[in-house]
Amino acid sequence: MRHRRELPGSPATPRARRIVGSIGLTVGLVAAAALGCSSDPSASPSTPSAPATSAPASPSVGAKVTIKDFAFGPKSVTVKAGQTVEFTNADTAPHEPSQGTPGTKGPTFDLPTAAGETDTTPALAAGTYPYYCALHEYMKGEILVQ
Numbered sequence: 001m002r003h004r005r006e007l008p009g010s011p012a013t014p015r016a017r018r019i020v021g022s023i024g025l026t027v028g029l030v031a032a033a034a035l036g037c038s039s040d041p042s043a044s045p046s047t048p049s050a051p052a053t054s055a056p057a058s059p060s061v062g063a064k065v066t067i068k069d070f071a072f073g074p075k076s077v078t079v080k081a082g083q084t085v086e087f088t089n090a091d092t093a094p095h096e097p098s099q100g101t102p103g104t105k106g107p108t109f110d111l112p113t114a115a116g117e118t119d120t121t122p123a124l125a126a127g128t129y130p131y132y133c134a135l136h137e138y139m140k141g142e143i144l145v146q
């Protein structure tokens, strides 16, 4: 009996109004938050981040080899550890300077270089790197890295 009197009683109406009012406020806040969030992505492109890919310093070229008349010139070059060797193909045929010796290609570099193009080895660690042309195995050279 006591419970039935309280449930349908008049106090329910003010409670309902409070609940509806709080829902309205909540919806308004959520809508405002959604608008704020959606405006952020559109604003971010206006502040471009610095290009990260250009940051690492490229190793310096320690020597340049010209491929001409199916020969490497000079045949032997010397660079410092961490430097690279740049190959320029001055022939009209493609060449492929490859670290190692014919039949025993090494892992350090393999540079298919079209006529007129330039290709560069990775930074080299100290050591002696014989190389040859994978397309014309009689073409040979040597890189000394100190």
Ligand SMILES: [Cu+2]
Pocket: 070, 094, 095, 096, 133, 134, 135, 136, 139
């Ligand atoms: Cu060649």
